[in-house]
Amino acid sequence: MTSPVILDGKYELVEMAGEGGMASVWKAQVKGAAGFSRAVAIKKIKSEYRSIKNYTEMFIEEARVGAELAHPNIVQVYDFCVDPQGNYYIVMEWVEGLDLGGFVKAERATGPTPWPMVVVASIGTLRGLAAAHERRRADGTPAPIVHRDVSPHNILLGVNGAVKLTDFGLARARDRMVSLTAPGTVKGKLSYLSPEVAMGGQATPASDLFAMGAVMWESLTGERLFDGRSDLDVFKLIRQCVIRPLTAYRSDLPDELIAIIERALAKDPAHRFGSAASFAFMLGEVLRYAPPGADPQGLLGQRVAEHRAQLGQRRSSAVLNSDNVPTWTYQPRGAAAVDPSSVEIDLADPSGESNDPIPLTKKKRD
Secondary structure, three states, rough: OOOOOEEEOOOOEEEEEEOOOOEEEEEEEEEHHHHOOHHHHHHHEEOOOOHHHHHHHHHHHHHHHHHOOOOOEEOEEEEEEEEOOOEEEEEEEOOEEEEHHHHHHHHOOOOOOOOHHHHHHHHHHHHHHHHHHHOOOOOOOOOOEOOOOOOOHHHEEOOOOOOEEOOOOEEEEEEOOOOOOOOOOEEEOOHHOOHHHOOOOOOOHHHHHHHHHHHHHHHHHOOOOOOOEHHHHHHHHHOOOOOOOHOOOOOOOHHHHHHHHHHHHHOOOOOOOOOHHHHHHHHHHHHHHOOOOHHHHHHHHHHHHHHHHHOOOOOOOOOEOOOOOOEEOOOOOOOOOOOOOOOEEOOOOOOOOOOEEEOOOEEOOO
């Protein structure tokens, strides 16, 4: 029988929750006196990236930023450690549930995702963003943090209806004299980049709000907001920022909700909401159009629990890899799933003949 893998003398790995291009996330248990036990999520940078300084610095920055943000709608960071093989780990709050992307996919198996649940998930995410955007130093001076990677996979939904924003791996604290992105490049999930970032501008809180609008649009329609045959096609569509009307997909959406999402997706950042808090407030007003007696927050948790139970029926098996950390042959969709890798795009054509963005990969999109 294989002995349990214990990290830093106290974190016992239980199962893999998800795997992305740069890191994997595991469910673990930390045990204490008198039978105390607590589930945590452990995020490990992949061994092939640990020797690359830029990726390691991003991982360390994610831990640092996460530790500074204490809010009910942000996944909490508890610890940061390194094992004898040089693997870095972030120990985080475990959220039993699904990410928004998985939830929407499960919901659409029986029909469109109910709009009140999308609104509730968005309000929670925006409250977490507001805490990051409105961060202050100990002396009270503003020190905002821009997430830069808002996407369905980075929004976790709990079986109790909780909504948590996670993965600040690309976040930039403006008070830090550090840049982890090379000049002339942008990073983030391609589908959720804002037009100004796609054109080489700096990511700002308004960029996060655009991404949130894109997440809402896609959650309600089940389609990509910007869909092209290649990353280059998508990049051009983002720059043009032509938004297809929600009314072409749904007839049950309140006019006020449509107007809010369209405002969030404005090409000009100045025409979007002034803050994540104001965006969340306006969405809260729309909930009065929900069916009488409905409890969208409670229903969200109930549906997450149902989908999670169905997924939990699958079996997985583990083996030990060379780093003495289990690698699972099947990765169940878990509460702390890792988002797929963000793309890094060079904004300048190396040939100097074009001003079009040149992505690092031009493969056909799924």
